[in-house]
Amino acid sequence: MEASRVLDVLTCGELSVEASMPYSSNYTLLTTVSYAGLRLLGIYKPQRGERPLWDFPRGTLYQREVAAYLVSEALGFGLVPPTVIRDGPYGVGMLQLFIENDEESHLFTMLKAGGYERVIRRLCAFDVLVNNADRKGGHALKGLDGRLWAIDHGICFHFEPKLRTVLWDFVGESLPTEVTAAFCGMRARLDANDSLAQMLAELLDKAELRALRRRLKTLIDDGCFPAPGPGPNVPWPPV
Ligand SMILES: Nc1ncnc2c1ncn2[C@@H]1O[C@H](COP(=O)(O)OP(=O)(O)O)[C@@H](O)[C@H]1O
Numbered sequence: 269m270e271a272s273r274v275l276d277v278l279t280c281g282e283l284s285v286e287a288s289m290p291y292s293s294n295y296t297l298l299t300t301v302s303y304a305g306l307r308l309l310g311i312y313k314p315q316r317g318e319r320p321l322w323d324f325p326r327g328t329l330y331q332r333e334v335a336a337y338l339v340s341e342a343l344g345f346g347l348v349p350p351t352v353i354r355d356g357p358y359g360v361g362m363l364q365l366f367i368e369n370d371e372e373s374h375l376f377t378m379l380k381a382g383g384y385e386r387v388i389r390r391l392c393a394f395d396v397l398v399n400n401a402d403r404k405g406g407h408a409l410k411g412l413d414g415r416l417w418a419i420d421h422g423i424c425f426h427f428e429p430k431l432r433t434v435l436w437d438f439v440g441e442s443l444p445t446e447v448t449a450a451f452c453g454m455r456a457r458l459d460a461n462d463s464l465a466q467m468l469a470e471l472l473d474k475a476e477l478r479a480l481r482r483r484l485k486t487l488i489d490d491g492c493f494p495a496p497g498p499g500p501n502v503p504w505p506p507v
C-alpha cells in the first residue's frame with residue numbers, strides 16, 4: 269500500500285484490538301485498522317497504558333513516538349514505520365503500522381549479516397539526534413520486505429543526554445556524507461520554522477526542542493559519531 273494511503277488508513281480507520289504484544293512494558297496492542305475497504309495491522313499504544321517513569325513527563329510517550337517518525341521522514345531515512353496520533357478504544361494514543369517481520373532477526377543479526385551497513389549508520393546517527401534512551405537489539409525489526417525498521421521511540425527527546433543504545437560500533441567514525449546532508453536539510457527546516465518545526469512543537473516541549481536543535485548542531489559541527497557520555501549507555505536488557 270502506498271505510504272500516503274497507509275497514513276489515511278491509520279488516521280481514519282476503525283480500530284479493533286486483537287491482542288496485546290508480548291515483551292512490552294507498556295500497553296502495546298495489536299490492532300486491525302479498517303478504512304474504505306482497506307485493512308492493515310497496527311500497533312496501538314494508548315496514553316493511558318503508559319507505565320510512569322521517573323524521568324519522563326507522564327503521558328507523553330505516545331507523542332515522542334510520533335515525533336520520532338516525523339524526524340525519520342524529514343531526514344529521508346524511512347526508519348520508523350508510519351505513526352500517527354489518534355483516538356482509539358482506550359483513548360488517545362499512537363498508532364503505528366505493524367511491520368510483518370522475521371522473528372529470528374534483530375539488530376545484531378542484521379549487523380552481522382552484512383548489507384545493512386548504510387542503514388545501521390543512519391539508525392545510529394538518528395538515535396544520537398533523537399537522544400534515544402532505549403535502542404535495544406529487538407527494537408530494530410527485519411521486515412519481510414528485507415528492510416530494517418526501527419520501533420519503540422517512547423523514551424526519546426529528553427532534554428538531558430540519555431542516549432542508551434547497543435550500537436556503539438562507530439564511535440569516532442565520520443558521519444556518512446548523506447547523513448550530514450540530511451541533518452543540514454533538517455536544520456534549515458527548523459530554522460525556517462516550517463511545518464516540521466510546527467508539528468514537533470506540538471509534540472515536544474520548548475526545552476526538548478532546544479536540546480534537539482543543539483544535538484543537531486553538534487552532530488553537524490563535529491561530523492562524527494559521538495563517544496558514550498557518563499551514565500548508563502546501554503539499555504537493560506540489551507535485547
Ligand atoms: N510497528 C511494529 N511492527 C511490528 N511489531 C512491532 C511494532 N511495534 C512493536 N512491535 C512488537 O511489539 C513488541 C513491544 O513493542 P515495543 O514498541 O517495544 O513496546 P513497549 O513500549 O511496551 O516496550 C516489540 O518487541 C515488537 O515485537
Ligand SMILES: [Mg+2]
Binds near residue numbers: 291292293420
Ligand atoms: Mg520495547
